[in-house]
Amino acid sequence: MYTALQIETPRTIPNTKMRVAILEDDLSQTELLSHWLQLAGHHAHAFEQGAQLLRSLERESFDVLVLDWNVPDLNGIEVLKRVRSRLHSAIPVLFVTGRNREDDVVMALREGADDYMVKPVRRLELLARLEALARRGRHGQQQADVIELDVFKVDCQTRTVLRNGKAVDLTAKDFDLSVLFLRNVGRLLSRGHIRETVWGPNAVVTSRTLDTHVSRIRNKLGLTPDYGWRLAAVYRYGYRLEQLDPSAARPRDGESKAA
Amino acid sequence: MVQAEGKEAAAERSRIVVCLDKDLEPIVTRFLGRKRGELPVLRDAVQARDFEKIRRLGHDLKGAGEGFGFADLSAIGAQLERRAHARDGKAITEQIEAMEAYLAAVEVRFS
Numbered sequence: 001m002y003t004a005l006q007i008e009t010p011r012t013i014p015n016t017k018m019r020v021a022i023l024e025d026d027l028s029q030t031e032l033l034s035h036w037l038q039l040a041g042h043h044a045h046a047f048e049q050g051a052q053l054l055r056s057l058e059r060e061s062f063d064v065l066v067l068d069w070n071v072p073d074l075n076g077i078e079v080l081k082r083v084r085s086r087l088h089s090a091i092p093v094l095f096v097t098g099r100n101r102e103d104d105v106v107m108a109l110r111e112g113a114d115d116y117m118v119k120p121v122r123r124l125e126l127l128a129r130l131e132a133l134a135r136r137g138r139h140g141q142q143q144a145d146v147i148e149l150d151v152f153k154v155d156c157q158t159r160t161v162l163r164n165g166k167a168v169d170l171t172a173k174d175f176d177l178s179v180l181f182l183r184n185v186g187r188l189l190s191r192g193h194i195r196e197t198v199w200g201p202n203a204v205v206t207s208r209t210l211d212t213h214v215s216r217i218r219n220k221l222g223l224t225p226d227y228g229w230r231l232a233a234v235y236r237y238g239y240r241l242e243q244l245d246p247s248a249a250r251p252r253d254g255e256s257k258a259a
Numbered sequence: 260m261v262q263a264e265g266k267e268a269a270a271e272r273s274r275i276v277v278c279l280d281k282d283l284e285p286i287v288t289r290f291l292g293r294k295r296g297e298l299p300v301l302r303d304a305v306q307a308r309d310f311e312k313i314r315r316l317g318h319d320l321k322g323a324g325e326g327f328g329f330a331d332l333s334a335i336g337a338q339l340e341r342r343a344h345a346r347d348g349k350a351i352t353e354q355i356e357a358m359e360a361y362l363a364a365v366e367v368r369f370s
Contacts, residue, residue, distance in 0.1 A: 026319040026322065026323060027293070028286075028289070028290045028293060028319070028323040028327070029319070029322055029323045029326070031286045031289065031290070032286060032290075032323060032326045032327060035282075035283070035286055039282065070318070098318050098321060098322045098340075119321065119322030119323070119326075120321070120322055120323065120324065120325035120326050120333050121326060122326075123326070
């Protein structure tokens with residue numbers, strides 16, 4: 001007998017790495033899912049126990065959760081309930097489980113899961129579903145190569161940022177950081193999330209370094225209330241970029257203040 | 260001599276060749292090693308009539324096998340899970356034998 005498993009390169013949206021938390025107690029399954037995600041350029045974080053994942057969610061942000069149903073301690077449904085009720089999180093949740101009964105699927109969706117897949121799952125379908133969930137989780141924010149938002153125009157191909165039509169001088173890291181925030185306006189991003197997305201999963205970056213970069217893009221891009229923006233630090237968690245009520249912002253005539 | 264050749268020919272006929280991407284090699288090798296290590300665990304569980312353990316191992320095999328490229332292992336896992344629910348020791352033993360035969364016959368080629 002002869003079987004060949006074709007690995008196709010999935011089409012992923014450029015510059016949109018996902019940070020995915022996986023709750024799964026079968027090591028083989030965890031390795032496989034993590035491998036598939038990494039091949040597609042995403043970051044996978046595995047948790048064997050529900051309580052472990054919930055603790056992490058108190059200090060870390062993810063783009064999508066992948067939950068298995070049957071895990072030790074808290075099962076996937078209990079984790080989902082707590083994510084929705086206690087953590088008040090609307091993070092997209094995909095169930096990946098061996099339970100295939102209709103009432104299981106219905107229960108998971110009614111408790112707040114966004115999608116449901118029965119194992120064994122297919123690689124490209126899993127990635128497509130995760131990307132669709134992450135896209136919806138970003139509430140339609142711009143994921144294309146060119147981001148046009150307020151006075152900003154960001155071109156991810158040429159790696160340039162224009163503010164009111166004028167190029168802003170940014171280092172490579174500052175550019176990546178700017179893109180991350182401008183793609184996630186209104187969303188609280190943990191320090192771990194920022195570090196991993198901008199510097200990579202294995203980089204050692206101190207809090208001070210991260211704060212310095214954030215401070216620099218705040219000044220260079222004018223992400224301050226004067227210009228209708230706020231890039232705020234959230235104590236012991238991370239940062240959130242908010243667009244303030246446009247009517248409350250002052251006229252944007254102060255190019256000398258920013259850039 | 261004739262008998263030895265016959266065995267080799269039989270082994271060749273029963274060989275299952277699975278071709279996988281090179282980058283899967285480390286995790287596939289670990290997966291197959293783990294599954295081979297579960298064979299004595301399954302046999303002990305049948306002896307002890309620990310059907311919950313068999314159900315769980317079958318469930319995991321069903322969930323992961325096909326994703327790694329081994330659809331037959333997923334099918335065996337599904338059978339193990341089903342037979343464990345039915346507490347059918349004889350049918351479980353047959354599935355363990357099928358799993359052992361598959362793991363002995365499978366040859367993975369990475370490219």
